[in-house]
Amino acid sequence: MQVAVFSAKAYDEQYLNQARGDISLTFIESRLNKQTVSLAQGFDAVCVFVNDQLDKAVLSALHAQGVRHIALRCAGFNNVDLDSAKALGIGVSRVPAYSPEAVAEHTLALVLTLNRKLHKAYNRIKEGNFSLDGLLGFNLHGKTIGLIGTGRIGIATARLFHGFGCQLLCHDPYPSAEVIQLGGQYTSMDELCERADIISLHCPLTPDTRHLIDAKRLAKMKNGVMLINTSRGALVDTQAVIQALKSQKIGFLGLDVYEMEGDLFFEDLSNQIIQDDVFQRLCTFPNVLITGHQGFFTQEALCQIAAVTLNNLRLAGQGKSDELTRLA
Structure with missing residues (x-):
């Protein structure tokens, strides 16, 4: 199987090559979109990441060029028009559970850094400033954590906060027995927003969850709430969040994702003027x-x-679509 790997970085090449086996991989640094789709000519499949754009036009072009499978090397799939892929007969696979602990631990890192202001303390010490003024934090023990989404990553996050002695308040249409065993209480979105000291997002981006955190939901939150998003940027209405920061409704904001990150993230723009106001x-x-x-x-x-992505491609090449972690 000949596979074009888009949005390829050095670490993608390293880890995918270790698992490639008999699959031929061609690494392309560019993102897949309408302007670059011609680069997929002659390939059986494409391997893509979170900011590659696979809308109807791109999918149609891929199909015309002979591409019959799309392997997402991520869990999210909001950047793929699944209906169009299905209509064209293009298979789509993903990696639904690569390492929930990785994202959960990063979530906790954002919480601890914001709370104890470790990033500010680090810079102060380098400058010889050992004052503690402005670095006051709070104990996580006993605080109420609002988890929106308790899939694999949400469960891993719940375990971590449970270890800190936090109260778990959760919202998910499919409650987790493990979270309940940890003492987690499932409730409505409104009650979660009203009661939680820290709110962390762990749900996929769908038409129903887009701007899940908007001005109305922000207004229901505690004054000084900490909001963390390590899922997808568009779960949060960024303009509403900015207003909530200005009014001090939000006391702490930690983001690993951003609504318009496609033009920024994964690139070195340190010598450029960022145009995103x-x-x-x-x-x-x-x-x-x-x-x-x-x-x-x-x-x-x-x-x-790498292991799951290459296995998905191998199964697709063998026509074993029923064994794939597929979406279409």
């Missing part, structure tokens, strides 16, 4: 911490992503 505004707040979609980025996760 909304992102730049977010960066001006002293109580905002942003990382560039690195929650998944551990050795264990990359090994698992």
Whole structure:
């Protein structure tokens, strides 16, 4: 099988090559979109990531070029028009559970860093400033954590906060028995927003969850709430969040994803002027911490992503579609 790997970084090449076996991989640094889809000419399949764009037009072009399978090397699939893929007969597979602990631990890292202001303390010490003024935090023990979404990553996150002695308040249409065993209580979105000290998002991006956190939901939250998003950027209405930061409704904001991250994340733009004014505004707040979609980025996760992705491609090449972790 000949596979074009789009949005390829050095670490993608390293880990995918370790698991490639008899599959031929061609690594393409560019993202897959309408402008670059011609690069897939002559390939049997494409391997893509979170910011590649697979809308109807791109899928039609891929089909015309002979591509019959799309292997997502991620869990999310909001960037793929699944209905169009199905209509064209293009299979779509993903990696639904590469390492839930990786994202859960990054979530906790954002919480602890924001709370204890570790990033600010680090810079102060480097400058010889040992003052504690402005670094006051709070104990996590006894706080109420609102988990929106208790799939694999949400469950892993629940375990971590349970270990800190936190109360777990959850919202998910499919309650987890494990979370309930940890003492988690399932409730409505409104009650979760009203009661939680820290709210963390762990659900997929769908038409129903887009802007799940909007002005109305923010208004229901506690003053000074901590909001963490390590799932998908568009779960949050960024403009509404900026207003909530200005009014001090949000006391702490931790983001590993961003609504318009496609033009920013995974690239070195340090010598350029960032044109995204909304992102730049977010960066001006002293109580905002942003990382560039690195929650998944551990050795264990990359090994698992590569293994599952290559196995999906191998099964697709053998016509064993029923064994795939597929979407279409």
